[in-house]
Amino acid sequence: MSNKAPERKTIKGQNFDEERALYHTTCAKVECCTFAGPKDGESALKESSDIKVKQCTFSLRYPLWHVVDFTANEVTMEETCRAPIWYAKHGKLKDCEIRGVKAVRECEDIQLVNCTINSTEFGWKCDGLSLKNVTISSEYVFFDSKNVSLSDVTLNGKYSFQYVDGLEIKNCNLNTKDAFWHSRNVTVKNCVVKGEYLAWFSENLTLINCKIIGTQPFCYCKNLKLVNCTMEGCDLAFEYSEVEADVKGRIDSVKNPRSGTIICDEVGEIITGNAVMECTGKVQIR
Numbered sequence: 001m002s003n004k005a006p007e008r009k010t011i012k013g014q015n016f017d018e019e020r021a022l023y024h025t026t027c028a029k030v031e032c033c034t035f036a037g038p039k040d041g042e043s044a045l046k047e048s049s050d051i052k053v054k055q056c057t058f059s060l061r062y063p064l065w066h067v068v069d070f071t072a073n074e075v076t077m078e079e080t081c082r083a084p085i086w087y088a089k090h091g092k093l094k095d096c097e098i099r100g101v102k103a104v105r106e107c108e109d110i111q112l113v114n115c116t117i118n119s120t121e122f123g124w125k126c127d128g129l130s131l132k133n134v135t136i137s138s139e140y141v142f143f144d145s146k147n148v149s150l151s152d153v154t155l156n157g158k159y160s161f162q163y164v165d166g167l168e169i170k171n172c173n174l175n176t177k178d179a180f181w182h183s184r185n186v187t188v189k190n191c192v193v194k195g196e197y198l199a200w201f202s203e204n205l206t207l208i209n210c211k212i213i214g215t216q217p218f219c220y221c222k223n224l225k226l227v228n229c230t231m232e233g234c235d236l237a238f239e240y241s242e243v244e245a246d247v248k249g250r251i252d253s254v255k256n257p258r259s260g261t262i263i264c265d266e267v268g269e270i271i272t273g274n275a276v277m278e279c280t281g282k283v284q285i286r
Contacts, residue, residue, distance in 0.1 A: 008052075017041055017060065026050055035060050058100075064088055072096055077103070085110070098122075104129070123148070141176075142167075160195075161186070180205060199224070218243065224260075231264075238262060240277060257281025 010029045016022065017037025022030065025048040035044045036059035044060060045051065049068040056075050061082040064070070072093040077084045081100035085091075085107060092111040103119040104110060109128040115135075122138040123129055126145040133152045141155065142148055144163040153172045160176040161167060167186040180186060180199035188207045198217035199205055206225040213232045218224055219239040226245035231237070235252040238245070243260040253269040254262060256279045263284045270283050 016044060019043065020046060022048065024048060028052070029054065031055060033057075035063060058084060062086070064091075067091065235268075236271070238281065240275075240279070241281070243281065254283050257283075 006027050008027050008029055010031065011022065011033060012031045013033065015034045015037060017039040019041035021035065021041060021044045023043065023046055025045060027050045029052045031054045033056045040060060042061045043065060044063045045067060046062065046065045051070045053070065053072045053075055057078065058081045059078040063081060064085045065087055067088045068090055070091045073095055075096045077098045077100045079099045083102040083105065084098065084100040085104045087106050088110065089108045093115055094113045096115045098115065098117045098119055101119055102121045103117065104122060104126060105124045107126045110126065111130045112134050114133050117134060117136045117138065119138055121140045122136060123142040123145055127147055129145060129148045131150045131153050136153065136155045136157065138157045140159045141157050142161050142164055146165040148164060148167045150169045150172050155172065155174045155176055157176040158178065160179040161183050162181045163183065164186065165184040167183065169188045169191055172191045174191060175194045177195045178197050179195050180202050183199065183202045184204055186202065186205045188210055190209045192211045194213040196214045196216065198212065198214060199221060201220045202224065203222040205221060207229055208227040210229045211232065212229055212234060215233060216236045217234050218237055218241050221241035221243060224241050224243040226247060229247055230249050231247055231251050233252065236255045237251055237253065238257040239255045240258045242258055243262060245262040247262065247264040250266040250268065251264050253271060254267055255271040256275045258277065258279050259281050261282050261284055263286055265286050267283055267285065
């Protein structure tokens with residue numbers, strides 16, 4: 001009885017526009033193909049497995065749904081490629097450009113390396129996302145995902161990491177409003193984090209060697225830790241939060257921290273009183 005692996009077939013240099021053009025393709029290379037045309041067919045590679053996609057362009061909707069064990073290299077997913085990767089498992093995308101809205105949703109074990117992403121809702125409800133050297137523009141990104149890691153990522157967005165559970169971020173530049181709301185178990189290291197109303201209602205958030213920029217950060221937090229961080233333009237910070245913070249330099253103002261100690265070199269104003277709960281947090285000038 002032979003244990004020889006099946007030979008991998010190659011599909012190369014073709015154009016597909018029909019519905020489910022390569023449906024349930026297995027053990028194949030798909031190279032230098034274009035998925036576009038007047039038939040406007042959806043779901044080109046739906047339910048495929050063990051596929052290697054290289055130097056292809058997708059312009060039609062839902063190309064990689066329910067795909068398992070795949071790689072995508074030098075692939076472009078155009079703006080018209082709506083919801084390009086859903087319900088996929090065990091995939092790696094490298095040197096890709098993703099412009100389709102609602103990309104990567106309800107996926108498991110997906111890696112993205114050296115990619116550019118412009119997708120309004122990216123990375124929702126996934127488990128095991130890993131991004132390295134990626135640029136992202138996304139209004140609503142990583143919603144309700146878990147076990148996510150980012151390294152050397154540049155993010156421009158608005159509502160990022162809401163309801164995330166299990167997140168590690170290193171050496172990233174994050175420009176995003178309302179980030180980390182209701183997030184749990186998050187560690188951020190060596191990053192610039194810019195945005196308004198940062199991390200409200202978060203739990204177990206730790207920032208180490210970070211620069212934090214923006215108004216009213218860190219309110220209603222549980223088990224918040226800042227280690228060797230700086231804060232710029234941060235007023236009304238830490239309201240009703242359980243916090244241990246070591247901040248280098250100035251904090252514009254601190255308001256009614258619920259508990260813990262905030263150590264800094266300078267604070268513009270400490271606002272106490274008129275609280276809706278008991279607040280015992282202290283500000284200590286170094």
